[in-house]
Each structure stands twice: as C-alpha cells, then as structure tokens.
Amino acid sequence: MTDMPISGAAPASAPRKGSLLEQDARTRKRNRAEARFKAYGIIAIGLGLLMLVILLTTIISRGTGAFQQSFLTLEVELLEDKLDKKGNRDLADIKKVSTFGYAPLMKNAIEKKVAEIGFETDLKPKAMAALLSKDAAATLRNFVLENPEMIGKTVEFEFLVQSRVDGYLKDRVTRASIVNDKNINAAQLDLVDALVADGSLVKRFNFDFITGADASDQRPEAAGMGVSMLGSLFMMLVVLALALPIGVAASIYLEEFAPRNWITDIIEVNISNLAAVPSIVFGILGLAVFINYMHLPNSAPLVGGLVLTLMTLPTIIISTRASLKAVPPSIRDAALGVGASKMQSVFHHVLPLAAPGILTGTIIGLAQALGETAPLLLIGMVGFIASNAPETIGEGLMSPNSAMPAQIYEWAKRADPAFYERAWGGIIILLVFLITMNAIAVMLRRRFERRW
Numbered sequence: 001m002t003d004m005p006i007s008g009a010a011p012a013s014a015p016r017k018g019s020l021l022e023q024d025a026r027t028r029k030r031n032r033a034e035a036r037f038k039a040y041g042i043i044a045i046g047l048g049l050l051m052l053v054i055l056l057t058t059i060i061s062r063g064t065g066a067f068q069q070s071f072l073t074l075e076v077e078l079l080e081d082k083l084d085k086k087g088n089r090d091l092a093d094i095k096k097v098s099t100f101g102y103a104p105l106m107k108n109a110i111e112k113k114v115a116e117i118g119f120e121t122d123l124k125p126k127a128m129a130a131l132l133s134k135d136a137a138a139t140l141r142n143f144v145l146e147n148p149e150m151i152g153k154t155v156e157f158e159f160l161v162q163s164r165v166d167g168y169l170k171d172r173v174t175r176a177s178i179v180n181d182k183n184i185n186a187a188q189l190d191l192v193d194a195l196v197a198d199g200s201l202v203k204r205f206n207f208d209f210i211t212g213a214d215a216s217d218q219r220p221e222a223a224g225m226g227v228s229m230l231g232s233l234f235m236m237l238v239v240l241a242l243a244l245p246i247g248v249a250a251s252i253y254l255e256e257f258a259p260r261n262w263i264t265d266i267i268e269v270n271i272s273n274l275a276a277v278p279s280i281v282f283g284i285l286g287l288a289v290f291i292n293y294m295h296l297p298n299s300a301p302l303v304g305g306l307v308l309t310l311m312t313l314p315t316i317i318i319s320t321r322a323s324l325k326a327v328p329p330s331i332r333d334a335a336l337g338v339g340a341s342k343m344q345s346v347f348h349h350v351l352p353l354a355a356p357g358i359l360t361g362t363i364i365g366l367a368q369a370l371g372e373t374a375p376l377l378l379i380g381m382v383g384f385i386a387s388n389a390p391e392t393i394g395e396g397l398m399s400p401n402s403a404m405p406a407q408i409y410e411w412a413k414r415a416d417p418a419f420y421e422r423a424w425g426g427i428i429i430l431l432v433f434l435i436t437m438n439a440i441a442v443m444l445r446r447r448f449e450r451r452w
Contacts, residue, residue, distance in 0.1 A: 059427055066425025069206035069221060070166040071158040072132065072195065074109040078144060080152045089148050099137035102144075103129070106136060106159075119194040123187055131188060133160035135215065135222040161201065163220045163418035165192055169203050172417060209425060213388065214407060220418035223411070225426050227389055231301050231381070231401035232370060232433075234390075238305020238397070239312055239369055244362050246309075247316030254317075255324045256346050275314035282311040283375030291379060298380040299400035307379060308369040315368065319361025323354035356445050363441040367434050373405040382406040404430050 023031070080087060082105060083097055107125040114121065114128060121128075136159040144151065160166075164184040167173035169192075178184055195201035212224020258264045286307035290296045296303050327350045335345035376382060381402050390396035402410070404426060411423040 059424060059431070062421065063424030063426075063428040065170050065172070066209055066422045066428075067206055068170070068203050069209070070161045070169050070201060070203045072110075072161050072201045073156060073158050074106070074113055074200075075154050075156050076105050076109040076140060077154045078151050079105060083144060084148070084151050089151070091145065091148060094145060094148055094151075097141070099141055102137045102140045106132060106140065113195070113200060114191065117194055117198045117200070119191060121187060121191055123191060127188060128191065130184075131161055131165050131192065133162050133219060133221050135160055135219045160221045163416055165201075166203075166221055167417060168192060169196070169201075172421070209422070210429070214402065214410070217414060217416065217419075220414070220416045220422065223419065223422055225404065225407060225429055228402040228404050228407035229429070230389055230396060231304075232403045232405075234301035234393075234396045234401070235305040235308060235403060236366055236370060238302060239308050239366060240362075242305070242309045243312045243316055243365065247313050247362075248320050248358060250313075251317050251320035251324060252346060252351070255321045256350070257342070271314050271317055275318060278374070279311055279372050280374040280378065282307050283378035285310065286375060287378045297398055297400065299402070300398050301381075301401055301403070302397040303379050304376055304381050304403060305397075307375045308372060311372065311375060312365040312369045315365040316358075316362055319364070320354070320358045323357025323361065324350060326357060327353045356447070360441040360445045363437050363444070367437040367441075370437070371405055371430065371434060373409050376403055376406045377409070382410050404433070 082101060084090075084094055086093055107129045110128045110132070111125045139159065140157065143155070143157070162183065164173050164178070164181065165188075168184075168189060173184075175186055175189060178186070178189070192201060208222075208226075209224045210229075211226035212222065213227040215221075215223040254264060254268065286303060290303045290306055291298060296306075331349050331353065332345050335349045336342070340348065373382075380400075390399055390401070408423050408426040408430065411419040411426065414420075
C-alpha cells in the first residue's frame with residue numbers, strides 16, 4: 001500500500017468549496033434533470049388520461065342515443081273482415097293474413113290520429129303510415145296471433161317509428177339534410193312536430209335494444225343486442241369449460257412436474273409465441289379444422305368458443321405459471337418435509353395459494369376473448385340475423401348466431417346512420433361487460449392475495 005499517485009491516473013476532482021447546505025452547479029443540474037423527468041412522466045400520464053376521456057366521451061355521446069327510441073301511440077281497430085273473414089277465429093286462417101294485410105289497419109289508425117289532433121295536411125294515408133317502422137306491421141300481426149279473441153276490437157299500440165323520424169327527434173336528422181332523402185320529406189316532419197306536440201309521439205328508454213335481436217337493413221330502429229349477447233355468453237361458457245382445466249393442467253405439469261430439458265424448453269417457447277400470434281390466424285385454423293374438416297355448423301357459438309379457446313389457452317397458461325412461481329418454495333419444502341407426496345404438496349398447498357392469480361388470469365383471458373372479432377369473421381359469425389333467442393343450451397351452442405363484437409362490426413358497415421348509432425351503443429354494452437370482468441379480477445386478487 002502506498003499513498004503515491006498512480007502514474008497516468010486522472011487527477012482527482014477539486015475539493016468542494018463552500019457550505020454543504022448550498023447547491024453547487026452540478027447538483028442544480030442533476031436536480032433540474034430529475035424535475036424534467038418527473039414533468040415528462042406527468043405529461044405522459046396526463047395525455048393518456050386525456051385520450052381516455054376523449055374516447056369515453058365520444059363513445060357515450062354517440063352511443064347513448066341507441067338506448068332511446070321514438071314510439072307512436074295509435075288506436076288500431078282490428079277489423080274482422082280484414083283479419084278473420086270466416087269469423088271462426090281459426091288460428092290457421094288468421095295466419096294466412098300476411099303483414100301486407102295489416103297495412104290498411106295502420107293507415108286507418110294514423111289517419112284517425114291526425115284527424116283527432118286537428119292537423120291539416122296534404123299527405124295521403126300511405127305517406128302518413130310511412131312514418132311508422134316496417135316492423136310495426138309484424139308487431140301488430142304477432143299480437144293478433146297471440147290474442148285472436150281481440151279481433152273486432154280497438155286496441156292501443158305503441159309502434160316504433162322509422163329511423164329518419166327517430167333521428168329527427170334526436171337531432172341526427174335535420175330539415176336541411178333531408179332535401180334529397182327519399183324516405184322522408186318536410187311535410188312528414190311537420191306531421192311529426194304535431195304528433196310530438198300532442199304527446200302521441202314520444203322518445204323514451206328502449207329496453208328492446210338490450211334484449212332484442214338484430215334486424216334487416218330496412219328496420220334499423222328494431223335492431224337489438226340481446227341475441228348476440230347470448231351468443232357471446234355461450235361462447236364464453238365453451239371457453240371457460242375448456243380453457244380453464246386444460247390451461248391449468250398444462251401449467252401445473254410444466255411448472256411442477258416436467259423435467260427441465262430441451263423438449264420442455266421448446267414447448268415453453270412455443271406457448272409464449274402463440275400468445276403473440278394475431279387472432280385472425282386462429283380464425284383461419286378454426287375454419288380449416290372445425291368447419292371444413294370436422295363439419296361443425298357455420299356461425300355456431302360452439303365453433304366460436306373452440307376458436308377462442310385456442311386463442312385464450314396461452315394467456316391462461318402463462319398467467320397460471322406465473323401464479324405458481326409466486327408461491328414460495330418453502331411451502332413445497334414444508335409439505336414434502338412432513339411426508340406429503342409431490343402431488344399432494346401441489347394440489348393441497350401450492351394450487352390453493354395460487355388460485356387468486358389463476359382466476360385473475362382466466363378472467364382477463366375471457367375478457368380478451370369476449371372482445372375478439374377477427375376470428376369470428378372467418379367462421380361466419382357475422383352477417384347473420386338471429387330472430388329468436390335459443391330456448392335450450394344445445395340450441396344455443398349449435399344454432400347460428402352472432403356475438404357482440406361481430407354484431408357491432410356488422411352495424412358499423414351498414415349504410416343507415418341509425419345502425420351506426422347502434423354500433424356505438426353496442427360498444428357501450430361491450431365495455432360494460434369488459435369493465436365488469438376486469439373489476440371482478442381485481443377484486444379476486446385483492447380479496448385472496450397473500451403477502452409473503
């Protein structure tokens with residue numbers, strides 16, 4: 001040891017002068033750099049929150065209109081000579097009257113309503129009835145078929161109005177925007193204003209949007225999300241029934257029992273790679289295997305569930321393995337030390353402690369699968385109009401249906417602005433499901449998580 005300086009070494013910095021309580025130039029520079037870094041972080045968080053607020057504001061402002069719908073109250077006289085000419089109330093004879101046979105009844109009803117409110121117009125009864133939705137005649141026919149004893153009486157109905165009228169009451173349609181519109185004219189809007197002033201035409205909450213089925217391009221005001229929500233539900237049941245046990249079993253084997261060699265290394269690498277594969281690739285796989293090879297029905301939630309199971313498995317396996325790794329090795333050693341077998345230590349001690357993380361990963365995987373659209377496009381779960389809700393689980397799994405994200409996509413590409421509004425409303429419903437599932441995952445983790 002020597003105090004002599006090493007030859008060629010850089011000279012030591014000059015000793016600090018002044019009080020230690022005063023910041024020198026170097027300290028001030030470092031503090032300014034730290035302050036800038038904090039400012040950058042705050043700005044980044046602020047921009048992220050701003051984008052989130054803009055996104056949510058846009059979705060809510062454009063989608064809330066889908067939960068409201070305009071209805072016109074009319075008193076319809078169910079004429080016996082139109083609906084039951086034989087007068088025998090035979091349901092088979094009544095069914096022979098198509099929706100076209102109910103059109104004159106609706107024309108008479110709206111013409112009578114216009115006379116009651118004292119509104120003078122040059123519109124013909126057909127133009128007046130054009131304010132109603134094309135779904136109105138089917139609504140009237142279904143009521144008569146369910147209640148044939150009401151034929152010959154006058155019954156009050158609430159009919160949906162057409163999308164242009166509904167858009168006018170929601171300020172989506174203006175008098176300036178209908179100049180070249182063949183579906184409605186200024187005289188009809190004058191009648192709409194008179195009916196609104198009378199209280200016959202009102203805008204209220206539309207529960208059928210949540211519980212109803214999709215509708216054709218001619219009836220956007222009658223379209224709903226209910227049946228597609230059931231389609232998503234049945235798909236999630238398939239994913240839960242298959243992905244959870246398979247994913248957890250594979251994770252337990254890989255983490256606790258599998259030997260550490262090149263084979264398991266390849267398996268682990270491929271699982272990680274599968275988690276990054278674009279979802280549309282799984283859709284192509286499902287189309288080739290489940291539909292073209294196994295000949296399962298197109299557009300069936302069972303096929304959609306199988307495809308989403310393949311896509312969700314890597315996520316569940318990765319999250320489950322992470323949960324198993326988080327359990328301290330001392331738990332395993334203690335169980336083995338008191339005579340438990342390897343399987344007993346895993347299933348009686350490790351797995352229960354890892355259960356919160358496993359459930360959290362599973363729910364997040366299900367939430368991810370719930371919002372997927374691309375795989376469903378390739379197996380035909382889009383463009384199909386399901387008119388009725390399935391009555392049994394088997395029918396729900398095998399009968400053609402759609403799903404919430406696919407239904408939103410279908411509405412977004414249709415021409416009528418009313419469908420576009422419903423696409424935003426469908427996004428709100430989908431977000432509610434996703435937020436609920438993620439909230440459940442957070443609650444489970446906070447409720448059962450243990451600190452070691």
